[in-house]
Amino acid sequence: MAEKNIHLKINGMEVEAPAGSTILEAARIIGIEIPTLCYLKEINEIGACRICMVEVKGARGLVTACVFPVAEGMEVFTNTEKVRKSRKGTLELILSTHDKNCLSCVRSGNCELQKLCKEFGVDDPDYYAGENIRYAFDDSAAHMVRDNNKCILCRRCVAACDSQCISVIGANARGFDTHISSPFDKDLADVSCISCGQCIVNCPTGAIVEKDESAAVFAAINDPKKFVVVHTAPSIRVTLGEAFGMKIGTNVQGKMVAALRRLGFDKVFDTDFGADLTIMEEAHEFLERVKNGGTLPMITSCSPGWVKYCEHYYPDLIAHLSSCKSPQQMQGAVIKTWYAKKLGIDPKHIFVVGIMPCTAKKFENKRDDQSASGLPDVDISLTTRELARMIESAGIYFRDLPDEAYDNPLGDATGAAVIFGATGGVMEAALRTAVETLTGEQLASPDFTEVRGTAGIKEATYHVAGMDVKVAVASGTKNARVLMDKIRAGEADYHFIEIMGCPGGCVNGGGQPIQHAVVRNFHDLRSMRAATLYEADKNLPLRKSHESPAIKMIYEEFLGEPGSHLAHEVLHTSYAARPKYR
Amino acid sequence: MLKKVSKLPFQGTECQAQAFADVIAQYKSDPSQLMTVMQKAQQIYGYLPFEVQAMIADGMDVPLEKVYGVSTFYAQFALSPAGKHSISVCLGTACYVKGAQAILDRITELLGIGPGECTEDGLFSLDACRCIGACGLAPVMMIGEKVYGNLVPEQVEGILAAYRDQ
Numbered sequence: 001m002a003e004k005n006i007h008l009k010i011n012g013m014e015v016e017a018p019a020g021s022t023i024l025e026a027a028r029i030i031g032i033e034i035p036t037l038c039y040l041k042e043i044n045e046i047g048a049c050r051i052c053m054v055e056v057k058g059a060r061g062l063v064t065a066c067v068f069p070v071a072e073g074m075e076v077f078t079n080t081e082k083v084r085k086s087r088k089g090t091l092e093l094i095l096s097t098h099d100k101n102c103l104s105c106v107r108s109g110n111c112e113l114q115k116l117c118k119e120f121g122v123d124d125p126d127y128y129a130g131e132n133i134r135y136a137f138d139d140s141a142a143h144m145v146r147d148n149n150k151c152i153l154c155r156r157c158v159a160a161c162d163s164q165c166i167s168v169i170g171a172n173a174r175g176f177d178t179h180i181s182s183p184f185d186k187d188l189a190d191v192s193c194i195s196c197g198q199c200i201v202n203c204p205t206g207a208i209v210e211k212d213e214s215a216a217v218f219a220a221i222n223d224p225k226k227f228v229v230v231h232t233a234p235s236i237r238v239t240l241g242e243a244f245g246m247k248i249g250t251n252v253q254g255k256m257v258a259a260l261r262r263l264g265f266d267k268v269f270d271t272d273f274g275a276d277l278t279i280m281e282e283a284h285e286f287l288e289r290v291k292n293g294g295t296l297p298m299i300t301s302c303s304p305g306w307v308k309y310c311e312h313y314y315p316d317l318i319a320h321l322s323s324c325k326s327p328q329q330m331q332g333a334v335i336k337t338w339y340a341k342k343l344g345i346d347p348k349h350i351f352v353v354g355i356m357p358c359t360a361k362k363f364e365n366k367r368d369d370q371s372a373s374g375l376p377d378v379d380i381s382l383t384t385r386e387l388a389r390m391i392e393s394a395g396i397y398f399r400d401l402p403d404e405a406y407d408n409p410l411g412d413a414t415g416a417a418v419i420f421g422a423t424g425g426v427m428e429a430a431l432r433t434a435v436e437t438l439t440g441e442q443l444a445s446p447d448f449t450e451v452r453g454t455a456g457i458k459e460a461t462y463h464v465a466g467m468d469v470k471v472a473v474a475s476g477t478k479n480a481r482v483l484m485d486k487i488r489a490g491e492a493d494y495h496f497i498e499i500m501g502c503p504g505g506c507v508n509g510g511g512q513p514i515q516h517a518v519v520r521n522f523h524d525l526r527s528m529r530a531a532t533l534y535e536a537d538k539n540l541p542l543r544k545s546h547e548s549p550a551i552k553m554i555y556e557e558f559l560g561e562p563g564s565h566l567a568h569e570v571l572h573t574s575y576a577a578r579p580k581y582r
Numbered sequence: 583m584l585k586k587v588s589k590l591p592f593q594g595t596e597c598q599a600q601a602f603a604d605v606i607a608q609y610k611s612d613p614s615q616l617m618t619v620m621q622k623a624q625q626i627y628g629y630l631p632f633e634v635q636a637m638i639a640d641g642m643d644v645p646l647e648k649v650y651g652v653s654t655f656y657a658q659f660a661l662s663p664a665g666k667h668s669i670s671v672c673l674g675t676a677c678y679v680k681g682a683q684a685i686l687d688r689i690t691e692l693l694g695i696g697p698g699e700c701t702e703d704g705l706f707s708l709d710a711c712r713c714i715g716a717c718g719l720a721p722v723m724m725i726g727e728k729v730y731g732n733l734v735p736e737q738v739e740g741i742l743a744a745y746r747d748q
């Protein structure tokens with residue numbers, strides 16, 4: 001704070017910027033966006049792509065604004081002929097090795113490279129054309145496809161994977177042969193990628209995309225023999241709007257339900273029901289472990305990226321994972337058992353689609369031991385982005401849709417379920433139920449604010465029924481690693497831990513709408529999206545999972561008690577150690 | 583150039599394992615010594631196949647991809663073992679002009695391996711090199727220490743056969 005400010009001029013205008021700012025940051029103060037491609041704040045400051053070049057008076061040649069610090073009296077020019085020519089040349093060079101098939105590219109319209117080419121009038125994309133390497137796609141993994149022919153070698157994906165402490169992709173070879181791949185150029189399915197999709201949301205182009213499964217969903221909808229049921233994860237309602245140009249953090253729950261009906265789904269349910277059910281089972285499992293000397297700390301298992309991480313990197317600690325299926329899988333399991341019976345429909349005619357913030361959900365629904373009815377609990381998992389494209393391609397005018405309500409009873413949920421979408425939300429929801437179950441008394445307030453917020457690791461101790469319950473919350477596998485190392489070393493005295501694979505939790509999942517780096521670098525997407533979830537929780541009449549009438553009904557009619565034999569058969573699963581490389 | 587990764591099964595000895603363990607023990611607390619460890623591992627094993635890189639990654643507690651990235655970036659690291667007889671074809675200017683590429687192509691045709699690779703029986707490995715200072719004899723190749731000059735593709739088969747029979 002004591003640092004003094006620096007005075008400089010940008011395009012002739014006086015600017016005052018904190019010492020240590022880059023030219024890029026200083027320019028934003030007066031509303032000038034210098035284009036960037038490789039720059040990701042804090043995680044990829046490598047000054048490699050050279051699109052952000054600006055002129056600095058007295059400097060020899062142009063400088064890279066993304067890493068060049070401001071200095072007292074500096075004079076910067078961001079838009080001279082020289083600068084514009086340099087940027088255009090950089091783009092032409094990138095295009096010389098680029099597979100320019102914008103017509104059908106998934107990222108068309110949302111591609112950072114395409115946008116810059118348009119802005120700088122790159123009208124001769126073959127300016128530097130020469131011989132090019134044709135790379136094979138890597139579509140080996142369940143969740144994503146890598147296409148190096150559209151890669152601009154900005155290394156943002158590598159930085160994203162590194163900041164998850166996974167590092168299964170990197171830049172290999174050198175010179176003209178440099179390319180992004182896994183060690184020994186193995187398929188992604190043969191290395192310990194956790195399917196988090198953080199590389200996808202950070203890629204400026206169409207070089208990494210989720211594996212699009214929307215065609216199978218359209219086909220099911222158009223098949224008259226199929227009863228197609230969709231359910232949407234907690235966070236989708238606060239992110240889907242972004243794909244239609246709406247403000248970050250807009251709650252579009254009503255429009256989303258309306259759009260899903262117009263797409264032709266037979267029932268539109270809320271995964272929040274599955275989340276409430278998860279809390280019932282998980283809180284019960286936790287109390288059982290405490291009572292019976294089971295493995296502690298118990299760790300949540302809702303995030304399939306995190307679960308896969310644990311199986312690859314901490315196979316010795318699998319016993320700590322809760323045996324509860326995730327909300328997506330619980331929801332599907334209940335649809336194909338209880339709900340199918342209620343409706344008198346053979347589950348083999350039911351097709352369940354989950355709309356998820358997460359690419360790892362595409363891996364999760366194909367796991368073993370995820371088929372309560374003998375059929376997969378969930379048939380297809382789509383990301384928020386795939387849903388947005390389906391809505392677009394069906395000609396549905398999203399922004400003008402009326403607000404509609406979910407179908408019953410699997411569309412009924414409490415505020416506890418809504419906050420699952422943010423880091424700390426599952427812990428808070430579980431505490432609301434566990435504490436009331438333990439004490440038999442109503443909580444004075446359902447808020448456990450200590451576990452909220454975007455900090456990577458949060459800790460709290462609650463005094464409940466004569467016992468100190470110590471909890472921890474981590475998001476992003478880099479932070480998970482810190483807690484797991486502590487457990488492995490026998491230094492952790494927690495009872496209950498929530499872990500989400502993505503930094504910030506599902507609101508920042510790898511399946512969420514892509515915001516360009518210029519937005520990601522200067523806005524905290526995680527807290528902007530999460531704030532809307534907490535707002536929704538606050539405004540709901542019921543905020544504790546065990547108070548939900550739909551939850552009471554399913555236990556009365558079907559499951560009996562939390563943790564019952566039937567509950568175990570339908571709602572719980574198992575895990576297996578996985579090797580790091582094959 | 584893209585490096586070829588050996589498909590030959592890796593065979594390490596007890597003795598090599600011990601030497602490698604000593605290297606790791608010495609450097610494992612300092613990740614900045616990754617290059618040094620890789621160089622020493624290559625001295626011990628002759629090359630850096632998957633198994634050796636995985637041991638380096640585990641020993642140094644760095645991701646395997648970081649080791650692989652370094653091994654494919656720097657020319658000094660080999661991902662394929664040297665054969666009993668290492669063939670080196672000069673692609674320097676003088677040799678190239680006099681048809682070195684045809685010599686290289688003929689060897690590839692006969693042995694089924696390209697530059698940077700080793701035959702399955704471990705007998706021959708092949709590389710292309712820069713000028714070795716024997717331009718007067720262009721085109722030139724070396725097998726081990728022995729230099730062969732004024733080559734024409736037709737000679738290659740006979741020369742290789744002599745090594746095979748040794």
Ligand code: SF4
Nearest residue numbers: 101102105111205206
């Ligand atoms: S990555 Fe961008 S520029 Fe390349 S084809 Fe796709 S939309 Fe076009």
Ligand code: SF4
Nearest residue numbers: 151152154155157203
């Ligand atoms: S795949 Fe995407 S993020 Fe990764 S280097 Fe290529 S363009 Fe950049």
Ligand code: SF4
Nearest residue numbers: 161193194196197199
């Ligand atoms: S999905 Fe996650 S773990 Fe896999 S390569 Fe991408 S960032 Fe790395």
Ligand code: FES
Nearest residue numbers: 038047049050066
């Ligand atoms: S060099 Fe500045 S954004 Fe890439």
Ligand code: FES
Nearest residue numbers: 672674677713716
């Ligand atoms: S160019 Fe081949 S020896 Fe000089």
